Amino acid sequence: MKRLTALRSTLTAAALLSVATAAGATDIRYATGFAPGTTGANTAIATAEKLSELTNGAMKMEVFPQSLLSFGEMNAGVRDGIADAGFVLLPYFPAEFRNTGMIADLTMIFTLKNTGDRGGLAWTGALTEYIMLNCDACQAEMAAQNQVYTSTSATEYSLMCTKPLGTAEDLKGLKIRVAGANWSRWAQDVGATPVSLPQNELYEGLSQGIIDCTISGMTEINDAGLSDVLKAVMVDVPGGGFGGSAMMNINRDVWQSLSVDERMAYAKAATFAGAKLAWDYRVGNTKGRETAEAKGIDVVDADAALRAATEEWIHQDFDGIAKLYAEKYALKGTDESVATFMQIFEKWTGLVANVDGAEALSDLIWEQIGTKVDFNTYGM
Numbered sequence: 001m002k003r004l005t006a007l008r009s010t011l012t013a014a015a016l017l018s019v020a021t022a023a024g025a026t027d028i029r030y031a032t033g034f035a036p037g038t039t040g041a042n043t044a045i046a047t048a049e050k051l052s053e054l055t056n057g058a059m060k061m062e063v064f065p066q067s068l069l070s071f072g073e074m075n076a077g078v079r080d081g082i083a084d085a086g087f088v089l090l091p092y093f094p095a096e097f098r099n100t101g102m103i104a105d106l107t108m109i110f111t112l113k114n115t116g117d118r119g120g121l122a123w124t125g126a127l128t129e130y131i132m133l134n135c136d137a138c139q140a141e142m143a144a145q146n147q148v149y150t151s152t153s154a155t156e157y158s159l160m161c162t163k164p165l166g167t168a169e170d171l172k173g174l175k176i177r178v179a180g181a182n183w184s185r186w187a188q189d190v191g192a193t194p195v196s197l198p199q200n201e202l203y204e205g206l207s208q209g210i211i212d213c214t215i216s217g218m219t220e221i222n223d224a225g226l227s228d229v230l231k232a233v234m235v236d237v238p239g240g241g242f243g244g245s246a247m248m249n250i251n252r253d254v255w256q257s258l259s260v261d262e263r264m265a266y267a268k269a270a271t272f273a274g275a276k277l278a279w280d281y282r283v284g285n286t287k288g289r290e291t292a293e294a295k296g297i298d299v300v301d302a303d304a305a306l307r308a309a310t311e312e313w314i315h316q317d318f319d320g321i322a323k324l325y326a327e328k329y330a331l332k333g334t335d336e337s338v339a340t341f342m343q344i345f346e347k348w349t350g351l352v353a354n355v356d357g358a359e360a361l362s363d364l365i366w367e368q369i370g371t372k373v374d375f376n377t378y379g380m
Contacts, residue, residue, distance in 0.1 A: 026262055028061040028254070031083035033071030035200055038223040039284050040087070041065035043153075043277040047248070051269035059265055061085075071198060079146045084254045088147070090244035091180045095329075096145055097244075099137040102325040102334060103130060103341050104244030105182045108314045110156060111239030115349060117282050121361060122348040123154035123243045124278040128271075129348070129369050130341050132378075137331075142246075148255040148379035150248045150267050151274035155281035156241040157183075158233055160221070161213035162206055164298065165232040168306045177205060177214040179242055182317065186238045189313055202226060217242070218292070219284030227295045235289075237302035237310045247274050255379050263375045271370055275362035 030048070034040030041063070048061035069077040069086060075093045078086040090097040091104055104127075110119035131138045131149050142149045157179070164170060172191035178184045184194035192213075197205050202220060205211040206229045214220075215238065221227050248270035255263060292299050302310065322334035331337075351368070355361045 025057070026059045026258065028059065028250075028266070029064065029068070029084045030061050030248075031064045031067075031069040031074065031077060031086040033066055033069070033074060033087060033089075033198075033200065035066045035223075038065075039219050039280050040223075040277065043273060043280060044087070046276060047269055047273040050272045051265065054265045054268055055262075059262060061269075066200060070200075075145060075147075078249055078251055081251050081253065083251075085248055085250040088246040088249045089179075090246055094181070097138075097141050097246075098325065098329040098331055099135060099141055099337065100131065100246075101181075101244065102321065102329075102331065102337065103127065103135075103138075104180060105321050105325075106318070106338065106341065106345075107154070107180070107240040107243040108182055108186075108238070108317065109342070109345060110241050111236070111311065112314055112318075113349065117156060117285065118349070118352050118355075120153075120155040120241050120278050120282060121352040121355060122345060123241060124152055124274050124361070125351060125365050125368065126341065126345040126348040127152040127154065127243060128274060128365060130344050132369055132373060134340055134344070135337070137337075142249070143252065143379075146252045147246075147249045148252050149246050150250060150270035151246075152243075153245050153247050153274040153277035153281070154241050154243045155217045155219070155278060156285060157215050157239075158218055158235050158285075159213055159215055159237060160218070160226060160230050160233045162209075162229055162231050163212055165234045165302075166300055166306075167303050168309060171306075174212040175210070177202065177211045177216075179215065180240075180244060182240060183215050183238060185317060186310070186313060200224075203229065206230070217281055217285055218288030219281050221288035221291050222284065227291050227297065230292065230297050232298040232300060233289070233292055234300055234302055237306055239310070239314075245274075247277065252379065260375050263379070264370075267370060267373070267375065267378075268366060271366045272358075272362045275365055276358040279358035279361055 032044050044063045051059050051061050071089050074086045074088050077083050090100050094101050174192040175195050176187045176192045177197045178194045187194040195211050202224045322338045325331050326334045
């Protein structure tokens with residue numbers, strides 16, 4: 001096995017090196033909705049550096065943070081070539097990404113499996129494997145949007161509010177910003193009102209009372225300056241994480257214009273991007289919690305009754321997700337799709353148990369997935 005791994009690594013390195021010997025340079029315009037200086041934008045810049053490093057400067061990526069396209073504009077912008085590639089948030093476009101959206105609705109598994117701060121790492125590998133190697137319907141959705149999928153990143157989310165938290169009674173009547181359908185259903189179940197609000201408007205929304213809470217990663221406490229407006233953070237309820245990112249989706253025409261070696265190089269850089277953002281959000285969530293505690297924000301777990309009620313709700317919701325998407329979007333084989341993904345996620349919880357950094361996670365994902373993709377045909 002070690003010999004095979006070494007051979008694969010040698011062949012990959014040789015292929016990437018050949019990109020550098022090709023005539024001319026290839027420039028990729030990459031758009032992200034993250035603001036400059038945030039964890040998301042910094043990861044995009046690091047990915048541009050990685051792509052250049054992998055190809056000895058033959059491929060370059062110019063990053064446009066929160067300028068060329070917003071998150072809400074990203075799907076159409078990448079589809080139509082306004083950007084060559086971009087960070088597409090799949091739950092923002094439920095009608096276009098139905099199959100992938102269904103899987104993104106399953107992140108409450110973090111709570112049921114008690115994955116702690118490694119749920120996002122496991123999801124990053126699992127969703128990448130599912131889409132690239134196991135989901136023809138997902139690939140068809142990407143193709144219909146004139147895009148090619150190359151990577152995912154995920155992180156754990158917490159409930160962060162301008163009001164005290166702890167019990168089910170505290171949640172009633174609150175306006176909660178949600179980033180996915182699963183949290184919308186949960187908010188309604190506990191008597192709150194789910195609100196859709198762009199990620200870059202969190203501070204304004206909370207400070208102006210448009211929303212009382214946001215379900216987001218604790219990284220945003222620092223990235224979005226939320227420590228100035230928050231009163232409480234509930235770490236464990238409702239739980240879950242954002243698992244619907246297509247972080248490095250690339251315009252299909254651009255992808256098909258690349259050589260095989262360039263496609264492999266881009267995919268390897270995309271793998272790094274997903275791994276780095278997942279890891280950096282893991283670190284950022286810890287730092288966000290530290291900031292909250294230092295500023296006197298209550299960082300709490302739900303009381304036993306709310307925790308138990310939420311876990312019961314998650315079990316019931318899980319049982320209905322496949323049926324919900326089959327009925328709402330006329331999807332076929334939803335039970336089988338959910339079962340397949342859950343098996344993959346279970347595997348990845350074990351694979352990431354001892355991962356100690358972004359590079360290690362990137363190498364793991366590439367070995368498990370990237371080496372099994374035929375870039376002669378993928379996305380073609």
